[in-house]
Amino acid sequence: MLLADFGTSYCKLLDTAQNAGPQIIPARELPRDFQADIGTGHNAKRRSTSTVNELTALARGGRRLISEPDFTLLDCGSRDIKFVRFKNGEMADMGWNAECGASMGFTIELLAQYYRLDYAAVPVPESGFSVTCGVLGLSSIFDAVAAGSSELEAAAKFVRGIARNAFRFAGSPERLHLSGGLCDNPLFTACFPCEIVPLGRFVLLEGLRASPQESFR
Amino acid sequence: MNGIPMNSSQAMHNKIGIVGVPPLEIIRQLNEAQAIIVDLDEPQLFLPIDQSDQYLPRVYCAILRTVLLNALNLRLERIYVDVGPGKCDCALHVAAVLKDILSIPVVATRNTDTQSFGFPVCQSSLPLIEKMRRITKGVQSCQPWPQLPSCPPTAGFWGVPPRDFSILAPFPDSTHIYGWTRCMENKTPADLELESYCNPAVPTVFFAQSFCAKTALAKHLAARHPKALWVDCDVSAGSSARAKIEAFLELSGVLGGGRAAG
Ligand code: SF4
Numbered sequence: 001m002l003l004a005d006f007g008t009s010y011c012k013l014l015d016t017a018q019n020a021g022p023q024i025i026p027a028r029e030l031p032r033d034f035q036a037d038i039g040t041g042h043n044a045k046r047r048s049t050s051t052v053n054e055l056t057a058l059a060r061g062g063r064r065l066i067s068e069p070d071f072t073l074l075d076c077g078s079r080d081i082k083f084v085r086f087k088n089g090e091m092a093d094m095g096w097n098a099e100c101g102a103s104m105g106f107t108i109e110l111l112a113q114y115y116r117l118d119y120a121a122v123p124v125p126e127s128g129f130s131v132t133c134g135v136l137g138l139s140s141i142f143d144a145v146a147a148g149s150s151e152l153e154a155a156a157k158f159v160r161g162i163a164r165n166a167f168r169f170a171g172s173p174e175r176l177h178l179s180g181g182l183c184d185n186p187l188f189t190a191c192f193p194c195e196i197v198p199l200g201r202f203v204l205l206e207g208l209r210a211s212p213q214e215s216f217r
Numbered sequence: 218m219n220g221i222p223m224n225s226s227q228a229m230h231n232k233i234g235i236v237g238v239p240p241l242e243i244i245r246q247l248n249e250a251q252a253i254i255v256d257l258d259e260p261q262l263f264l265p266i267d268q269s270d271q272y273l274p275r276v277y278c279a280i281l282r283t284v285l286l287n288a289l290n291l292r293l294e295r296i297y298v299d300v301g302p303g304k305c306d307c308a309l310h311v312a313a314v315l316k317d318i319l320s321i322p323v324v325a326t327r328n329t330d331t332q333s334f335g336f337p338v339c340q341s342s343l344p345l346i347e348k349m350r351r352i353t354k355g356v357q358s359c360q361p362w363p364q365l366p367s368c369p370p371t372a373g374f375w376g377v378p379p380r381d382f383s384i385l386a387p388f389p390d391s392t393h394i395y396g397w398t399r400c401m402e403n404k405t406p407a408d409l410e411l412e413s414y415c416n417p418a419v420p421t422v423f424f425a426q427s428f429c430a431k432t433a434l435a436k437h438l439a440a441r442h443p444k445a446l447w448v449d450c451d452v453s454a455g456s457s458a459r460a461k462i463e464a465f466l467e468l469s470g471v472l473g474g475g476r477a478a479g
Contacts, residue, residue, distance in 0.1 A: 084468075
């Protein structure tokens with residue numbers, strides 16, 4: 001069975017009939033006629049036989065990957081951020097921010113390409129911009145650069161602002177499990193004021209493995 | 218009751234706009250006079266909502282922006298706007314704007330009716346959108362509700378009738394309605410106790426229109442409820458609001474797919 005998490009920038013695929021692990025393909029390189037058996041995410045309706053809601057996939061993936069009964073799991077995608085909070089093994093709270101969380105991940109990646117930044121080499125700044133949206137946040141960077149800041153410093157403040165905003169959105173927990181491509185961004189993960197447990201990019205795929213369509217085969 | 222009483226010849230076949238739930242006495246007069254009642258809270262015209270920007274801020278309750286759009290573009294004889302504890306201060310201010318910009322009478326009423334009509338539709342097994350349609354339509358009549366069999370609830374929807382009913386689509390038919398919509402059906406819109414009631418035994422979505430004062434009550438009640446989701450929507454339900462509701466119902470075991478068991 002072919003499972004797919006259709007992100008805005010990247011598509012994560014897993015063929016459960018093969019022993020190989022999941023694959024990551026840039027969304028724009030996906031063949032036009034590509035169809036998955038079970039899909040989640042942006043474009044899943046168009047490209048899969050059956051679909052699972054993204055928050056449901058995130059929650060199910062979290063339950064499979066995290067052994068604790070109480071946890072908060074935040075997924076930072078290219079286009080949006082979403083979280084689920086479990087208490088005593090039961091879903092207790094959730095949130096999905098596609099409006100104010102818009103394009104945060106996408107903008108972080110765009111900045112790295114534009115300014116040729118290596119986030120692993122960028123120190124965590126002492127303070128950050130107040131950023132609620134990737135697109136609006138860009139103007140803070142341009143203003144700071146125009147006022148004499150280095151591009152590196154301004155971009156770091158932007159990333160810190162985004163991390164702090166995502167942290168508050170997830171309910172400011174002491175320990176936060178993180179899902180999505182930004183798990184691999186050391187500056188982003190270091191900017192959270194709490195303990196971070198990165199789970200990588202395949203949490204939603206893991207959630208699809210737990211979907212009834214998959215388990216009833 | 219306050220407001221201007223009308224005689225039957227005044228209202229005969231005239232279109233009268235209402236906002237909120239005007240006092241029963243007004244509705245009785247309108248029914249007796251066979252007036253055509255138009256609910257201005259609901260979209261009545263296919264017009265872009267931005268046309269209300271001329272008189273109201275863009276960041277404002279979408280129901281009242283709709284009221285303004287309807288009032289400007291429908292040929293109405295008069296308008297009754299309920300203001301005060303049965304509606305909200307925003308309606309009071311919009312009534313003042315309407316009085317200023319329209320040439321027809323705009324009558325502000327304060328509905329403090331306490332006679333309970335019951336809420337059979339809220340507890341019925343009708344699809345949630347149909348429940349909402351009947352309740353909003355029911356405001357136009359002074360008659361008691363026909364009996365409807367009730368069903369045990371498996372989910373709850375708390376709040377006002379949303380501007381965009383599509384957010385109600387994912388709910389099962391066994392969803393009970395709570396909050397101000399229940400007060401609406403009961404014809405006691407100022408009954409804060411009834412409005413604040415919710416059922417802790419069923420997963421409940423607490424809904425308010427964005428920029429409405431009731432967002433505070435929705436958030437507060439949701440925080441105290443053992444299984445709740447609080448959402449607000451503006452003009453139309455975005456895909457993330459709908460998806461949030463869908464996931465909440467799935468993960469609470471209300472919809473097929475069940476709990477997020479590992
Ligand atoms: S949604 Fe809230 S602000 Fe809007 S009309 Fe209703 S009570 Fe007033």
